[in-house]
Amino acid sequence: MAETARVARERGRVAEGVRTYGLIATMWIRSTMAYRTSFALTTFGNFAATALDFVAILLMFSRVDALGGWSLGEVAFLYGVAGVSFGLADLAVGSMERLGRRVRDGTLDTLLVRPAPVLAQVAADRFALRRLGRVTQGVLVLVYALVLLDIDWTAAKLLLMPVMLLSGAGIFCAVFVAAAAFQFVAQDAAEVSNAFTYGGTTMLQYPPTVFALDLVRGVTFVVPLAFVNWLPAGYVLDRPFPLDLPEWVAFTSPLVAVACCALAGLAWRAGLLSYRSTGS
Amino acid sequence: MRVGSGRLYVAVAAGGFRRYATYRAATAAGVFTNTVFGLILVYTYLALWEENPQLGGYDQAQAVTFVWLGQALLAALAIGGGGFEDELMERIRTGDIAVDLYRPADLQLWWLAADLGRAVFQLLGRGVVPFAFGSLFFPVALPGEVSRWAAFLVAVVLAAAVSFALRYLVALSAFWLMDGMGVTQMAWLAGFFCSGMLLPLNVFPGALGEVVRMLPWSSLLQAPADVLLGEADALGTFVFQAAWAVALLAVGRLTQSAATRRVVVQGG
Numbered sequence: 001m002a003e004t005a006r007v008a009r010e011r012g013r014v015a016e017g018v019r020t021y022g023l024i025a026t027m028w029i030r031s032t033m034a035y036r037t038s039f040a041l042t043t044f045g046n047f048a049a050t051a052l053d054f055v056a057i058l059l060m061f062s063r064v065d066a067l068g069g070w071s072l073g074e075v076a077f078l079y080g081v082a083g084v085s086f087g088l089a090d091l092a093v094g095s096m097e098r099l100g101r102r103v104r105d106g107t108l109d110t111l112l113v114r115p116a117p118v119l120a121q122v123a124a125d126r127f128a129l130r131r132l133g134r135v136t137q138g139v140l141v142l143v144y145a146l147v148l149l150d151i152d153w154t155a156a157k158l159l160l161m162p163v164m165l166l167s168g169a170g171i172f173c174a175v176f177v178a179a180a181a182f183q184f185v186a187q188d189a190a191e192v193s194n195a196f197t198y199g200g201t202t203m204l205q206y207p208p209t210v211f212a213l214d215l216v217r218g219v220t221f222v223v224p225l226a227f228v229n230w231l232p233a234g235y236v237l238d239r240p241f242p243l244d245l246p247e248w249v250a251f252t253s254p255l256v257a258v259a260c261c262a263l264a265g266l267a268w269r270a271g272l273l274s275y276r277s278t279g280s
Numbered sequence: 281m282r283v284g285s286g287r288l289y290v291a292v293a294a295g296g297f298r299r300y301a302t303y304r305a306a307t308a309a310g311v312f313t314n315t316v317f318g319l320i321l322v323y324t325y326l327a328l329w330e331e332n333p334q335l336g337g338y339d340q341a342q343a344v345t346f347v348w349l350g351q352a353l354l355a356a357l358a359i360g361g362g363g364f365e366d367e368l369m370e371r372i373r374t375g376d377i378a379v380d381l382y383r384p385a386d387l388q389l390w391w392l393a394a395d396l397g398r399a400v401f402q403l404l405g406r407g408v409v410p411f412a413f414g415s416l417f418f419p420v421a422l423p424g425e426v427s428r429w430a431a432f433l434v435a436v437v438l439a440a441a442v443s444f445a446l447r448y449l450v451a452l453s454a455f456w457l458m459d460g461m462g463v464t465q466m467a468w469l470a471g472f473f474c475s476g477m478l479l480p481l482n483v484f485p486g487a488l489g490e491v492v493r494m495l496p497w498s499s500l501l502q503a504p505a506d507v508l509l510g511e512a513d514a515l516g517t518f519v520f521q522a523a524w525a526v527a528l529l530a531v532g533r534l535t536q537s538a539a540t541r542r543v544v545v546q547g548g
Contacts, residue, residue: 049465
């Protein structure tokens with residue numbers, strides 16, 4: 001009985017969180033839309049900024065035919081999947097990297113006294129619709145990859161496409177939340193999270209064959225970013241799996257995403273409990 | 281310049297150094313992040329040079345050295361932004377700049393001194409460790425002669441001057457555009473793409489490569505790297521960098537006086 005009451009309470013909190021998130025995000029969208037030109041320009045800027053690293057890949061392929069044994073189409077596929085997944089996560093919870101600043105200047109207290117889940121408030125804070133620029137760029141590269149590649153489509157591969165993108169977004173969301181939780185401990189060290197978020201997505205844009213085995217092990221078993229695209233994309237592209245992993249792991253991304261989010265949630269709770277205000 | 285004012289700018293530079301030195305956790309975080317990015321880039325470059333040895337005239341060791349130089353200079357030269365310019369823009373936007381103009385110091389020299397202090401700290405605090413890490417664990421091509429290192433340091437100082445001059449112009453744009461976000465972003469994109477941060481400029485194909493090498497941003501990373509790697513004539517590189525620094529600082533001066541007249545007109 002106690003268990004079901006607990007579950008019901010948890011569910012209520014999740015619903016409340018989603019509602020809070022929606023309200024705050026809507027408010028920020030409205031405020032952004034007050035300056036439409038500025039919105040259009042910053043969205044384009046976001047698009048262009050992320051497009052630049054794909055330009056670098058195109059420049060590389062103007063001088064070589066393959067990278068780590070992967071063709072341009074295959075690398076573009078990896079890039080597109082990583083780009084869309086990361087872009088969705090960045091859109092949803094990318095604002096959390098500002099948490100350190102809020103802890104430092106004490107404005108987090110304002111969020112604590114409001115009768116709404118803190119995580120939802122922090123995640124929706126300054127919700128930036130312009131980040132759709134990054135998602136759009138990822139989608140375009142993914143489409144470009146699908147045009148270049150001659151994939152032997154099966155039902156399983158088709159099903160894996162949306163599953164891969166959403167699970168990838170879930171895994172990246174977990175990384176963002178965990179990195180924010182870390183900022184409760186080290187407020188000035190917000191930049192560490194860049195190594196895992198931006199660094200992670202940069203790494204996933206290239207084939208696993210490029211990197212040292214220990215690095216591949218690290219992003220498979222420690223911070224499981226390999227489940228964002230390397231493993232599921234390996235199945236879609238019929239590529240040998242890194243670390244001799246069996247083929248079925250390509251389908252475990254959703255489980256990994258759920259586990260990551262649960263762990264990140266626990267880390268967030270621990271961080272919030274350890275929070276002491278600035279005391280000024 | 282009088283001796284007294286010289287001392288003033290040295291003090292301002294020391295202040296810039298000390299100010300960044302207080303953020304120890306942020307510096308440690310930066311070192312970690314630069315090292316991780318360096319690792320990722322090194323492996324992609326190794327794969328690239330595996331396919332095409334001698335790409336752009338570099339061998340593998342030179343390409344690896346280039347990566348770690350980029351990580352070492354990224355923060356010091358503010359190639360992706362993040363120096364004084366945000367603060368100066370904010371002062372222009374809020375009107376605090378009027379106070380600065382009443383000070384018995386030159387606006388451009390004041391910010392140049394502060395930014396050089398910052399650059400020196402970032403080079404020592406954030407640059408040295410990733411570079412040492414890279415040199416220890418990867419095959420690098422470092423010169424044995426002291427003279428080449430000295431020439432490299434001169435190129436870095438000139439790079440800092442060009443970097444400052446560019447960002448000073450970016451900041452002054454706030455006098456005309458109230459929202460500097462677009463300009464900052466464009467400057468960031470140009471800095472990354474045209475300095476060699478994204479890919480060494482000698483790897484760029486054909487005419488594109490020739491054009492980016494002529495632009496001021498090539499002074500930031502490509503020029504000091506080529507001096508250290510022995511791929512460019514040191515004196516010729518200094519002349520190129522100094523010419524851009526002088527030209528851009530002069531444009532900054534003209535823009536500044538045009539902008540200051542504007543402030544006086546707005547005056548009220």
